[in-house]
Amino acid sequence: MAGTTRRHLLLATTALGLVGVTRPGHAATRIKLRDIYGRGAAFSEEALALADRPVQIQGFMAPPLKPDASFFVLTKMPMAVCPFCDKEADWPQDIVLVRLRRQQDWVNFNLPILVTGTLSLGTEVDEETGFVSRVRLIDAAYERL
Amino acid sequence: MRRSIRTAFLLGTATLTVAACGGRTVDTSAPRAASSSITLAQADDPYFRTGQDILARIQAQQPNTNHAKNVILFVADGMGFATVTAARILEGQQRGVDGESNVLTFESFPYLAASKTYSSDAQVADSSPTAVAMVTGVKTRNAAMAVKHTVPVEDCQASLDNGAVTTIFEMAQAAGLATGVVSTARLTHATPGATHSHSPSRDWESDADMPAEALEMGCKDIARSMIEIPYGHGFDLALGGGRAYFLPETAADPEYEGKTGRRKDGRDLTVEWTDRHGAGSTYVWNKEQFDAINPATTGPVLGLFDMSHMQYDVDREKDAGGEPSLAEMTDKAIDILQAKAGDEGFILMVEGGRVDHALHAGNAARALTDAIAFDRAIKTAVDKVDLDETLIVVTADHGHTLTINGYPERGNPILGLAAWGGEPLLGDDGKPYTTLQFANGPGALKDAPRVDLTNVDTTDIDFVQPALVPLSSETHGGEDLGIYAIGPWAHLFQGTVEQNYIFHVMNHASKIGQRAGAMD
Ligand SMILES: [Zn+2]
Numbered sequence: 001m002a003g004t005t006r007r008h009l010l011l012a013t014t015a016l017g018l019v020g021v022t023r024p025g026h027a028a029t030r031i032k033l034r035d036i037y038g039r040g041a042a043f044s045e046e047a048l049a050l051a052d053r054p055v056q057i058q059g060f061m062a063p064p065l066k067p068d069a070s071f072f073v074l075t076k077m078p079m080a081v082c083p084f085c086d087k088e089a090d091w092p093q094d095i096v097l098v099r100l101r102r103q104q105d106w107v108n109f110n111l112p113i114l115v116t117g118t119l120s121l122g123t124e125v126d127e128e129t130g131f132v133s134r135v136r137l138i139d140a141a142y143e144r145l
Numbered sequence: 146m147r148r149s150i151r152t153a154f155l156l157g158t159a160t161l162t163v164a165a166c167g168g169r170t171v172d173t174s175a176p177r178a179a180s181s182s183i184t185l186a187q188a189d190d191p192y193f194r195t196g197q198d199i200l201a202r203i204q205a206q207q208p209n210t211n212h213a214k215n216v217i218l219f220v221a222d223g224m225g226f227a228t229v230t231a232a233r234i235l236e237g238q239q240r241g242v243d244g245e246s247n248v249l250t251f252e253s254f255p256y257l258a259a260s261k262t263y264s265s266d267a268q269v270a271d272s273s274p275t276a277v278a279m280v281t282g283v284k285t286r287n288a289a290m291a292v293k294h295t296v297p298v299e300d301c302q303a304s305l306d307n308g309a310v311t312t313i314f315e316m317a318q319a320a321g322l323a324t325g326v327v328s329t330a331r332l333t334h335a336t337p338g339a340t341h342s343h344s345p346s347r348d349w350e351s352d353a354d355m356p357a358e359a360l361e362m363g364c365k366d367i368a369r370s371m372i373e374i375p376y377g378h379g380f381d382l383a384l385g386g387g388r389a390y391f392l393p394e395t396a397a398d399p400e401y402e403g404k405t406g407r408r409k410d411g412r413d414l415t416v417e418w419t420d421r422h423g424a425g426s427t428y429v430w431n432k433e434q435f436d437a438i439n440p441a442t443t444g445p446v447l448g449l450f451d452m453s454h455m456q457y458d459v460d461r462e463k464d465a466g467g468e469p470s471l472a473e474m475t476d477k478a479i480d481i482l483q484a485k486a487g488d489e490g491f492i493l494m495v496e497g498g499r500v501d502h503a504l505h506a507g508n509a510a511r512a513l514t515d516a517i518a519f520d521r522a523i524k525t526a527v528d529k530v531d532l533d534e535t536l537i538v539v540t541a542d543h544g545h546t547l548t549i550n551g552y553p554e555r556g557n558p559i560l561g562l563a564a565w566g567g568e569p570l571l572g573d574d575g576k577p578y579t580t581l582q583f584a585n586g587p588g589a590l591k592d593a594p595r596v597d598l599t600n601v602d603t604t605d606i607d608f609v610q611p612a613l614v615p616l617s618s619e620t621h622g623g624e625d626l627g628i629y630a631i632g633p634w635a636h637l638f639q640g641t642v643e644q645n646y647i648f649h650v651m652n653h654a655s656k657i658g659q660r661a662g663a664m665d
Pocket residue numbers: 223272501502505621
């Protein structure tokens with residue numbers, strides 16, 4: 001079932017084509033990180049309805065892989081370990097890869113932040129790093145709460 | 146004995162009226178019987194009557210010296226007294242009744258002792274030596290499974306060199322009792338693993354987690370140990386998480402696409418389970434298969450409902466394959482064991498394994514909801530078994546650093562900000578604080594002022610409580626814990642005792658050691 005959903009999503013993403021630029025705070029719908037998934041690996045109705053649209057998600061910044069990275073992992077609860085440093089670690093499913101529009105100052109792993117970006121759903125392998133992600137916020141920016 | 150439980154439940158209900166009708170006026174015009182006597186102004190006070198009711202109940206308690214045909218050991222991993230108190234309050238508040246005077250099922254048990262949990266080498270223990278203490282009668286080192294305290298951690302040779310200590314489950318298997326283990330954690334985790342594993346390290350959960358030398362010397366990983374138990378036919382049932390530790394890395398996981406087992410030796414222990422036990426035995430990994438098991442006719446059951454730990458109770462509905470609750474597993478486990486037990490009886494361990502994990506994460510909400518799910522499992526057991534012949538022991542292995550603090554008003558949401566009259570109480574920094582806090586953990590900030598929680602929903606299921614010392618994982622606590630007991634010989638639990646005493650009462654009540662020919 002998860003596989004069907006994923007293929008379906010990939011097709012949907014392709015069909016929609018280019019994704020618009022997100023303006024932080026502008027018409028972005030707030031969604032809880034835990035509400036992105038329905039049962040198992042399937043996305044929720046709420047998330048599917050918001051795919052490729054501007055959203056805001058509150059969460060925490062997992063320790064970044066390297067200081068000059070332009071991405072980080074958003075978690076629903078503070079996670080003190082770098083998600084990509086230990087491949088063996090049991091990572092929770094409900095994490096979001098955040099690709100920043102421009103470099104911002106890193107925030108400690110347990111300070112709440114609000115991220116605004118375009119919601120991108122479906123499995124994707126990053127060309128540069130090989131990281132696999134299922135949910136992304138792209139062209140994103142964040143603020144401390 | 147059943148009656149004493151119901152009475153206690155009624156008491157819990159009776160005290161609920163206290164909140165509503167406290168503060169009576171006293172009739173000072175009442176006549177005096179004698180010049181030296183005085184009127185007891187509080188005689189009609191509901192609190193006073195509750196105290197009298199408890200006195201009557203405890204005076205009426207009769208020690209049950211029957212043979213304990215069955216023994217059930219319930220362990221909530223990490224559930225110290227603060228967690229019990231907070232869970233009791235939350236459970237009441239969730240039902241819309243007074244939380245403070247609420248009574249959890251196990252709190253209505255007639256007997257209680259305090260358990261000293263230090264291990265042979267540590268002031269604050271982890272889950273392996275504490276589980277070993279409960280099931281073997283001796284303390285051992287932190288991080289060691291069922292081996293003597295003289296065996297250094299990870300010293301395979303020392304563990305093989307007469308280093309193992311025998312568990313009550315192994316003796317029960319040798320004596321022909323039906324045996325089972327249930328946990329929401331991985332079955333290879335410390336608490337369930339200690340029922341059979343003599344590994345000198347709790348981390349050796351699969352062969353992939355062991356050093357090559359230890360494998361060459363002949364030390365067994367914890368998953369393998371479980372399916373190779375040499376006493377009787379081993380367990381009649383084992384239900385929990387940890388599937389990846391039983392499957393080879395070449396096998397696709399049935400629940401999670403793209404994931405595989407963990408074992409490097411190529412062995413599929415789920416197949417070995419059914420091969421060993423033959424026709425009728427079964428391996429299940431989801432709720433549907435679990436529900437289809439017929440307890441009356443099934444052979445030994447291995448249930449592995451997640452690759453790693455099972456879900457927290459509040460997250461269960463989102464599980465891909467579907468998982469039974471701890472209460473549902475307990476219900477079926479007792480049915481299966483009773484069907485197998487005959488005249489010999491059974492012994493069962495039920496672990497609420499993830500109270501501990503939520504506390505490590507600093508997430509009180511999931512710790513409390515899992516503690517409540519644990520209590521529901523106990524209620525299921527109490528309703529099913531005959532307490533005249535079944536000893537039920539409920540305890541924890543170690544505590545945590547959770548505190549219930551401030552001066553919140555009676556009835557204040559336990560997960561909320563400490564408040565009185567709807568106004569949050571403030572620290573000297575002018576900011577509010579939560580009633581539940583941790584001494585350390587991920588909720589602590591490094592060299593930064595406290596977060597202002599004024600507009601934060603601290604009752605959210607994902608909220609992480611504030612802490613003082615920054616640590617990525619909150620630590621265990623070293624305080625004493627409750628041992629709550631009912632059934633035959635439960636009255637032997639009194640006073641402050643060593644944790645390893647739990648074994649001695651279970652064994653005395655059931656004579657399992659003697660029946661196995663292992664003890665006089
Ligand atoms: Zn722990």
